[in-house]
Amino acid sequence: MRRGAMLYRVLTNKEGLLGNVKLKGNLGCSDHEMVEFKILRAARRAHSKPTTLDFRRADFGLFRDLLGRAPWDKALEGRGAQDSWLIFKGHLLQAQERCIPAKRKSSKTTKRPPWMNKELLGKVKRKPSEGGSKGR
Structure with a gap:
């Protein structure tokens, strides 16, 4: 004080x-x-629960169109690398927000790697037969 x-x-x-x-x-x-x-x-x-982008439901055609329609020559003309990056990043995040929906992470998906789908998970959990190993 x-x-x-x-x-x-x-x-x-x-x-x-x-x-x-x-x-x-x-x-x-x-x-x-x-x-x-x-x-x-x-x-x-x-x-809140963490969210992640749901690329399975994304509209990549619209995403490509939104970024392709931007007047990049005029928007980036006479700007340095930092300013150009910030302008591009702004357009990219706007397109991402419109085209790629977010989803909440469930506790089930956070306990296993994202590449392990239901089929692989079933194979890993399946126990071998009681009669011993196949190679004998």
């Missing part, structure tokens, strides 16, 4: 995540003060 003025800021990515924010005295000999706060459980539980 300087001359009676207090300034502190606690940054979060969710509103209502913190509570009981208090100042807890100086940090050593510094004029900086420690801030104590509690992370609220209810706000943590409201965490």
Whole structure:
């Protein structure tokens, strides 16, 4: 606190995540003060399930058309590499949002690799016959 003025800021990515924010005295000999706060459980539980892009339901024809129709010569003319990348990235993300739907990850798919489909999973789980191994 300087001359009676207090300034502190606690940054979060969710509103209502913190509570009981208090100042807890100086940090050593510094004029900086420690801030104590509690992370609220209810706000943590409201965490959404992660999403992933569902490429099986994507409309790649529309995706190609949207990126192909952009006036790239005019949009990128006279720009440096960084500016050009940001413009391209913006168009790419807009097209992705329109053409590739997102889906929630289920707990079943997060426990196995994405390349292991139902057929492979069935073969892995199938037990060998009780009569011994085939090679004998």
